[in-house]
Amino acid sequence: MGLIEQIRDAGVVGAGGAGFPTDRKLNCKAEVFIVNGIECEPLLRTDRHVMEQNADLIVKTVQEIGAFLEAKRMVIATKEHYEDAVDALQKAAAGTNVELHLSKSFYPAGDEQNLVYCVTGRTVPTGGIPLDVGCVVSNVSTVLNIAEAIKGQPVIEKMVTVGGSVANPVTVSCAIGTPLSKLLEAAGGAVGDCTYIVGGPLMGKMTDDLSQSVTKTTGGLLAIPKGHSLLTKKMQTDRDATLARAVCSQCSMCTQMCPRNAMGLNVQPHKAMRALAWNNHELLGDVNGVFSCCDCGVCTYYACNFGLKPSKAMQQCKASLQKQGVKPVKEVKYDVDGGIENKRIPTERLLHRLDIKRYDVDAPLAGFVEADVVRIPLRMHIGGPDEAVVSQGAHVTKGQLIAKPNGMGANIHASIEGSVSSVTDDYIEIRKG
């Protein structure tokens, strides 16, 4: 069986992003293969642990993928201060054709398009993908999942950092479908009355529902005390448009600090704010730049001194344009900003600005979190939900195929052995034993 079929069978999707099916992404030829081990968001620790623990296997797999892509360069990118991971990778890559790219600690260093620019000097056009400039980018956990796929092992486990206001921040592994509450227990529980962020502090989603499951793309669970300013920023309110009208001074600091704008992609959140404020899309000007917003949150969480939410305005504008059928035009509007390096936001400064520096602590590996019941979502990837191929009452073994894509998607496998206790349109629940 070829590499693409092995990846497809194993149900590998992008582990660090929206869950794009990896067999589709890698089914091409590319000049440069970049492995993203940057861990874009602060407070998360999974990438560095994955690299420390599996450096040899990662380098070997990168060579296999690189050979398949016929890549001239294979580059593993990580942050220079992940010293243990860097040591392990340097030893593993010594004497091979795999390069390391060591980045300073800034946000969003792990943004795919930023990474392509930093490694190759090329800018991915608006409406385009890295392959448009000869690159394929995969998260380091995805590469590890590909290594397992080559051995015939499907994706059934995930490594997750549990941090924030918890008794003992940890990084644990667990079966896909494990409830978030189990992970919180492994960290000794929350300290104080908290709301939770699934993912990183900037791009993660808020929830109070810890019965939610770990998916193939979950990277973090952060407990944040209720009332913390970070949560206030994350809340969408129906006053956002009113505030934009009343408070936004059109100073354009959000646009000046936007990392995608600095790459010449004409991303202008201040114009999205005025369009939102006056409910007039014509005020957006050149709409194409809206499609290059990666929702990194720099404009909202760092740039705007008035506490406004230009990134939310951008999301709204993008959704509205998509609803109207507007498609992005592939272009790089301007040259890269000559001052791009000076616009990098040091992670340390971002942590202070978000008032979460106190949570920037080690989250050591703490083993495997067992679950007696897993609820495996049928949608852990871009595309529609999978179709279950097992029924309630069936006995399933660990790693058995339980759902198949219906169009775009990825195979889903049982993450524990047991009996299927429920099959719905949204998930398959399995009980141990």
Ligand code: SF4
């Ligand atoms: S959203 Fe904030 S940073 Fe952007 S233009 Fe308005 S006031 Fe300035």
Ligand code: SF4
């Ligand atoms: S979220 Fe804001 S800073 Fe980030 S790319 Fe979008 S507009 Fe730019």
